[in-house]
Amino acid sequence: MLRFVVSPDGMIIPDLAGKLPGRGIWLSAKRDVLETAVTRNVFAKAARRSVQLPDDLVLILVEALKRRVADSLGLARRAGQAICGFVKCREWIAAGKAGLVVQGAGGSPDELRRLLSGARELPVATLSSEMLATAFGREHAVYAVLAPGALALRLMAEHERFLGLTEGSVPGPRAVRSGREQAGI
Numbered sequence: 001m002l003r004f005v006v007s008p009d010g011m012i013i014p015d016l017a018g019k020l021p022g023r024g025i026w027l028s029a030k031r032d033v034l035e036t037a038v039t040r041n042v043f044a045k046a047a048r049r050s051v052q053l054p055d056d057l058v059l060i061l062v063e064a065l066k067r068r069v070a071d072s073l074g075l076a077r078r079a080g081q082a083i084c085g086f087v088k089c090r091e092w093i094a095a096g097k098a099g100l101v102v103q104g105a106g107g108s109p110d111e112l113r114r115l116l117s118g119a120r121e122l123p124v125a126t127l128s129s130e131m132l133a134t135a136f137g138r139e140h141a142v143y144a145v146l147a148p149g150a151l152a153l154r155l156m157a158e159h160e161r162f163l164g165l166t167e168g169s170v171p172g173p174r175a176v177r178s179g180r181e182q183a184g185i
Contacts, residue, residue: 002029002061002161006047012054014061016068016161023047029164034058058165065162069127072158073102073135073144076151084136084144086115092145093119099148100156104129107142115143125159 003015005022015024025046027033034057037043044051054060076082083092092098093115101124103112116122133141146152 002027002034004043006043006049006051009052010050011052012043012047012057014057014064016061016064029161031058031165031167034061034165062162062165065158065165066131069155069158069162070131070135072151072155073127073132073146076146076155077136079151081147081149081151082136082144084132084138084141086111086143089143089145090115092147093122097147098122098145100125100146100152102127102132102144102146102155104132104142111142123156125156127159 003018003020004012004025004027005015005020006025007013012025013020018024025043027037027042038053038057043053073082077084083089089098089101093101098119099122101112101116101122103124103126105126106129107126112124116124129140129142132144133139135141136144146155
């Protein structure tokens with residue numbers, strides 16, 4: 001779900017953290033729902049007043065969600081709850097310390113199956129390889145694993161909202177299906 005609030009000057013503001021004051025306007029995190037809401041003037045009806053919408057609302061939301069996903073991953077890394085690299089990820093999965101697997105968009109489905117062997121129930125999020133590498137301060141990264149907990153849940157929720165707005169595609173070298181479908185699970 002996406003929350004929007006109306007600023008004092010009548011502008012619709014996305015509230016992705018859900019903490020801005022005011023009565024919230026909630027929409028499903030899907031591109032077609034957002035586009036329909038814009039064309040049918042749903043924001044003005046929900047706010048019970050005239051409102052102004054940014055021209056590039058979808059682009060603003062996609063960029064903001066991309067930033068939130070990257071921030072969540074970086075926060076998990078700094079908290080010691082995320083690691084990257086195939087061997088390290090495999091060790092965490094084998095030890096039962098993994099709560100979420102993150103794969104770069106260019107990753108191989110066969111390699112993901114090898115990584116997950118014995119732990120196919122783990123959720124898999126697919127991000128752009130650039131986003132993954134940036135979060136870990138590397139030039140290239142394909143896999144990361146997050147420990148179970150609030151940060152893994154936050155990253156998965158942000159990832160689902162992001163995929164809803166980008167219609168399931170992940171920016172990067174090529175569009176990839178969701179992680180579980182990609183792994184053949």
